[in-house]
Amino acid sequence: MRLTPPPARLSKPALLLGDPKTRMTEIANPRFLRPVTASDADVGRAITFDAPLLLDCGRSLSPITVAYMTYGTLNASRSNVVLICHALTMDQFVSSAHPITGKPGWWEDMVGPGKPIDTDRFFVVCANVLGGCMGTTGPAELNPATGRPYGLDFPIVTIRDMVRAQAMLLDALGIEKVMCVVGGSMGGMQVLQWAATFPERVVSAIPMACAARHSAQNIAFHEVGRQAIMADPDWKGGTYQLHGTQPSKGLAVARMAAHITYLSEIALQRKFGRNLQEREQISFGFEPDFQVESYLRYQGMTFVDRFDANSYLYITRAMDYFDLAAEHDGRLAEAFQGSKARFCIISFTSDWLFPTSENKLVAHALNASTATVSFVEIKTDRGHDAFLLDEPEMYATVRGFMNSVAASVGA
Amino acid sequence: MSLRPDLAAIAEMIPRGSRVLDVGCGDGALLEHLIRTKAVDGRGIELSQQNVNACVARGLSVMQGDADTDLNDYPSAAFDVTILSQTIQATFAPKDVLNHLLRIGRRTVISLPNFGHWSVRLSLLVQGRMPRTKSLEFDWYDTPNIHLCTISDFVSMARSTGAAIERALALDENGATREMQAEAWGPNLLANGAIFLLKRKTADGDRTTRPPSGLNA
Numbered sequence A: 001m002r003l004t005p006p007p008a009r010l011s012k013p014a015l016l017l018g019d020p021k022t023r024m025t026e027i028a029n030p031r032f033l034r035p036v037t038a039s040d041a042d043v044g045r046a047i048t049f050d051a052p053l054l055l056d057c058g059r060s061l062s063p064i065t066v067a068y069m070t071y072g073t074l075n076a077s078r079s080n081v082v083l084i085c086h087a088l089t090m091d092q093f094v095s096s097a098h099p100i101t102g103k104p105g106w107w108e109d110m111v112g113p114g115k116p117i118d119t120d121r122f123f124v125v126c127a128n129v130l131g132g133c134m135g136t137t138g139p140a141e142l143n144p145a146t147g148r149p150y151g152l153d154f155p156i157v158t159i160r161d162m163v164r165a166q167a168m169l170l171d172a173l174g175i176e177k178v179m180c181v182v183g184g185s186m187g188g189m190q191v192l193q194w195a196a197t198f199p200e201r202v203v204s205a206i207p208m209a210c211a212a213r214h215s216a217q218n219i220a221f222h223e224v225g226r227q228a229i230m231a232d233p234d235w236k237g238g239t240y241q242l243h244g245t246q247p248s249k250g251l252a253v254a255r256m257a258a259h260i261t262y263l264s265e266i267a268l269q270r271k272f273g274r275n276l277q278e279r280e281q282i283s284f285g286f287e288p289d290f291q292v293e294s295y296l297r298y299q300g301m302t303f304v305d306r307f308d309a310n311s312y313l314y315i316t317r318a319m320d321y322f323d324l325a326a327e328h329d330g331r332l333a334e335a336f337q338g339s340k341a342r343f344c345i346i347s348f349t350s351d352w353l354f355p356t357s358e359n360k361l362v363a364h365a366l367n368a369s370t371a372t373v374s375f376v377e378i379k380t381d382r383g384h385d386a387f388l389l390d391e392p393e394m395y396a397t398v399r400g401f402m403n404s405v406a407a408s409v410g411a
Numbered sequence B: 001m002s003l004r005p006d007l008a009a010i011a012e013m014i015p016r017g018s019r020v021l022d023v024g025c026g027d028g029a030l031l032e033h034l035i036r037t038k039a040v041d042g043r044g045i046e047l048s049q050q051n052v053n054a055c056v057a058r059g060l061s062v063m064q065g066d067a068d069t070d071l072n073d074y075p076s077a078a079f080d081v082t083i084l085s086q087t088i089q090a091t092f093a094p095k096d097v098l099n100h101l102l103r104i105g106r107r108t109v110i111s112l113p114n115f116g117h118w119s120v121r122l123s124l125l126v127q128g129r130m131p132r133t134k135s136l137e138f139d140w141y142d143t144p145n146i147h148l149c150t151i152s153d154f155v156s157m158a159r160s161t162g163a164a165i166e167r168a169l170a171l172d173e174n175g176a177t178r179e180m181q182a183e184a185w186g187p188n189l190l191a192n193g194a195i196f197l198l199k200r201k202t203a204d205g206d207r208t209t210r211p212p213s214g215l216n217a
Helices: A159-172 A186-197 A216-231 A233-238 A248-262 A265-271 A291-303 A309-321 A324-328 A356-368 A384-388 A392-409 B005-012 B029-038 B049-057 B067-073 B094-104 B118-127 B151-160 B185-190
Strands: A024-027 A045-049 A064-071 A081-085 A123-127 A180-184 A204-208 A342-348 A372-378 B019-023 B041-046 B061-064 B079-085 B105-113 B164-171 B177-179 B193-199
Touching: A045 A159, A064 A159, A081 A159, A081 A186, A123 A159, A159 A186, A159 A309, A180 A186, A180 A392, A186 A204, A186 A309, A186 A324, A204 A392, A216 A233, A216 A248, A216 A309, A233 A248, A233 A309, A248 A291, A248 A309, A248 A384, A265 A291, A342 A356, A342 A384, A342 A392, A356 A372, A356 B067, A372 A392, A372 B049, A392 B049, B005 B029, B005 B079, B005 B105, B005 B164, B005 B177, B005 B193, B019 B029, B019 B094, B029 B041, B041 B049, B041 B067, B049 B061, B067 B094, B079 B094, B094 B105, B094 B151, B105 B151, B118 B185, B151 B164, B151 B185, B151 B193, B164 B185
Parallel strands: A081 A123, A081 A180, A180 A204, A204 A342, A342 A372, A372 B061, B019 B041, B019 B079, B041 B061, B079 B105
Antiparallel strands: A024 A045, A045 A064, A064 A123, B105 B193, B164 B177, B164 B193
16 A cells, blocks of 8 residues: 655644644654554554544543544646545554554455555545543543543544544544545435535545434443443453553453444354354353354454453443434434535445434434435345445445536536 | 426426435436436435445435335425336336325326236236236246226226326337327227326325325425
8 A cells, every 4th residue: 555645744834824823743653542563564654633622521621642544646726635534443454554552454345455445546544532542532641631542531532533533633633524434334424514614625525334222232242342341340340550550351251242233133143153163062151152252252352452441331322322313303405404515325234223314314403404416225145244345336436426416526 | 318208208208397206216317317407406305226326326315215115204294296107007006106106296197007908818818828018028936016997997096196297108029109198998909008197185085194294305
C-alpha cells in the first residue's frame, strides 16, 4: 500500500491560524494502548488540541488527541475527501496493516487503489473515535488533573461528540467539505450524525447496517457485555491500570456475546454446525467440545490483546445513547432538514442487529425531508458483519455511488 | 441511447420541473431522461438489486423496494406524478397499488400490457393453452405476471377507485401510441397495451384510498 502524507501539513494550519483557542500539536507517533509489534506498519498520525471540547454530557474535555490514518492524495480543490467512520471495535487502520496485531486493514477490499473507494482518486481519512484506545483520547489516557489514567473519571461521550472530534481533525487538515462520509454499524451512526450536525459539510453519505437509534435489544446486549467486564475482579472499579491488571476474562466474555450478534443463525450453522473441535466425541465436561465454542473463545481471547475494557464500556454507552430523532422532538425527518447531501443507505437481509426495517426508517425519514436518498438491501446470510465481508453487490453499489458523486463534484 | 417508445410516450405526459415517483423504475432510463430533459425531481422504487445498482450508478435516487408493501410509507400528495410502467400486472394487489399511486401523486401515469389483444384471445381459443406473447413470454406456472388484465378490465377498476381518466393511449407492438377512447371496444381487441393518465378524486370523496401512513412529511 502506497501511503501519501496529507499535503495540508499542520506546521502551516490552513484554517485555524490566528485563533488562540485552537492551539494544537502534531504527533508523529501516536501512543496506542499496547506496544506496536508490526514494526513495518504505518502508525499514522495524531493531533493534540488544547482547546476544550464541550461534550453532550455537559462536561468539557481537554486536551484531546485525535489519531488518524490517511490514504491517497488530497486534490488541489480539496474536493475528493472520503471520511470513513469506524465501528465499535475497529480503528483507523482501514486499509493498511494494524500496528499491534499486524493483521490487514479491516476494509481492505473496500478501500484501496482501484477498490470501490479508490485511493488512486480519493483522499481517505479515518480517525480513531473519541473514547477509543488506538491513539485518540479515551479512558486509558492520563487525566492531566490527576496524573493517573482517567478510568471512570472519563466523561461519557456520545456519537455526536465523536463526530465533533472528527470535525476538529478535518478543520486542522484544512478540509472544509467531505465528498462522502461512509461507515457501517456505529460508523453508520456517525455518518447520520455528520449529515445532521454538519449538513453544509457533507456532499454525500453512505450509512450502512445502522439505525437512527439503538434498539432495546441492542442496548440489552451491550449491558450484558458491560456487566461481564464489571464483574471481573480485575476490573477494580475501572482502575485496573493502576493495579497492573486487566479484566481480560470479562472483556473476552463481552466480545463473545457481542460476536454472536454480528453473525446470523444460518452463518453459524454453515460455518460450524455441531462439529466437534479436535475430538471424535463429546467429552461430558465443559471443555470446548464444539467448534463454535472454540471459535468464540478465540474471538474473545484475541480481542483483549488489542482493546481496552473501559473503552468498550464508553463506546457501547455512546451507541446506547444514540437517538437522532430525540434531538428533534422525536421527528427523525427534521434531523436532516438542512441537508443537501445525497444518501445511499445499505442494509443486509440477515442483519438482525441493525435490520433492514431500521435502515428503512432512516430512508423514509430522508424521503420525507425531501433529501436525495437511495436505499439498497443486499441479500446475504452472513448477518451484521456482512458489511465487512466480500459482498460483490455491496461493492458494486458503493462503486457506482462514489463514481456518480465524484462526477458531480469534479473529483 | 434513445428511450423505448412507450417510455417516451409516458415522458411526454410529465410536466416540466415536477416531482416524480417512478414505481418499478427498472434501470432508471425513464427517470434519467425526465431529469435531463424535463428537469424533474425524480425518485424511483425498484425491486431488482441489479437494477437499483444501475440506477445508483446513474446518480439517481432509488429505493430498493416492493410496490405492494412500500408505497404505504409515502406521504399523501408528496409527488406531482406517480408512474407505474408495465408493472401493475406483476403486483400482488393491483387495486391497492393503484389507490396508493393516486394518493401519493396528484396525477398517475400507468402503462400495461393488454391481455384482451386478439392474438391472446385467439391463442386461448385455438390452442386451449395459456397464451404466450412477445411481451408476456412466460409459462403460466412461472410468470411474474400474476394479475393480467385487459384494457377494459383496467378501465373498470380505475373507474371504481373514483379516478378520472384524463388521457388514454393505445400502444401497438412497436410501442407507437395513438389516442383512444378508454371504453371503446376497438383498442381492447387491437392494442398491445395502453397508457393512462389518471387524476385522483378529491380526498373526502374517495373511500377506497387508504389513510396516509404515520410519517410526518
